[in-house]
Amino acid sequence: MPTALRWLMAPIWAAQILTGAKSFCDNRILGDERLNRRGLHVWRIRLANRMADMRRARLAERLDPADREEFARNGFIMKRNFLPEAQFRALVAEVENTKAPVREMKQGDAITRRIALEPELLKKMPATDKTVNGEAFQNLVRYVATYDAEPIVYIQTVFAQVDQSATDPQTSVHADTFHPTMKAWLFLHDVEEDLGPFVYVPGSHRPTKRRLAWERRMSVKASKLDRLSARGSFRVSAQDLKQMHLPPPQKFAVPANTLVVADTSGFHARGASLRPSTRVEIWAYARRNPYLPFAGLDPWALKPLKNRQAPLFWAALDRLEKLGLGKSPWRARGVMTASTPPSAAAKG
DSSP states (O other): HHHHHHHHHHHHHHGGGSSSOOOTTOOOOTTTTTHHTTTTTHHHHHHHHHHHHHEEEEEGGSSSHHHHHHHHHHEEEEEETOOOOHHHHHHHHHHOOOEEEEEEETTEEEEEEEEEOOOOHHTTHHHHHHHTTHHHHHHHHHHHTTSSSEEEEEEEEEOOOOSOOOGGGGOOOOOOOOOOOOOEEEEEOOOOOOEEEEEEEEETTTTOHHHHHHHHHHHHTTTGSHHHHTOOOOBBBHHHHHTOOOOOOOOOOOOSSSSEETTTTOEEEEEBBBSSSSEEEEEEEOOOOOOOOOOOOOOOGSTTTTTTTHHHHHHHHHHHHHHTOOOSSOOOEEOOOTEEEEEEEHOO
C-alpha cells in the first residue's frame, strides 16, 4: 500500500480499535506485529470481556440460575425439548411446507441456505413467529449475545458433501472473533454424530491466561496465517487446545427440538459429515460493538426495522456488487422450501 494511502487510512484504522473490527490483514494497526507483541490484541480482548460481563449482569435476572451456571462453565446453553410438543410439530410443518426466497453460500463442499424470517413471512408462519419472538428464545439469545437487542434469525439448511470440492472450512475448529458473540441453533430433526453436528470446546469462551497467551502469539503472526485466521477467525489445533488446558470439542448429536445457544468467541466448528447430508434448523446470530457499556438501545426493535436486518444486509451486498465493490457470497436462488435440493448452478 502506498505511503500516502496508509496515512489517509490511519485515522480509520485507529477508530476501529474500539469496534468489532477483527481483520489483521485489512487494518494495518490491528495487524501490526510490534503493537501486538506489546499487547494490543490482548488488551482489546480483556476490555471486550469486561464490557460483556457488565452487559450480561444487567440481563441475568431473565435466566434461570442453572442456565447462567451452565453458560459460565461451558460457554453454551443447551435446552432439550425446548418447545412444547404441539408447538414444535407446528413449527416443523411450517418450515417444511413454506416456500420463500432463499440465499445460498458455497464453502468447500458445503452449501448453506438461508431464508430470512422477515415480517411478511412470519405472518404466514405463526408457530415460527411464536418461537423466534417468544420470551424463552429471546431471553437466552440476548443473554449470550450480551445485548438486549434483536438477533438476526433465519431458517438455515446445511447441505454437506454436495460435490468433490475442497473440505468445508467451517469444519476446522475456530473462534469467530475476539469478543463475545452469539449463535443459536434450534434443530428441527435429530442430529447424528457422523452427519455434521455442531461441535464446541467447553470452557473455551473464557479469557484465561493460557488462552490470552495463545491469542498474543497468534496476533503477532496473524497476517502470515491462512486467509480466515488473518481476517480474525483464528483456527486452533488439537495441540493448541492441550496447551490451553482445554478439552476436546464436544459433539452435539442431539434429538430434534434441542436448542443450543453458544458464545462463538469460544472454539467451535461444524462437525465433519461422513456422507452427503441435509440439516435444517432455526439459526440466530448477533454480533455488536463489544465496547459499549449499555445492553439496550436497539434501533432494530423499531417496527419499520424489526426482523428486516437480513434482507437489508443482502440488499446492501447486492448494491456493492453492482457498483463493482466486491462480489456478494450470498447468491439469490429463487423461491423454494428449506429442504429443496440445491440446483446444479448452486453447486458450480
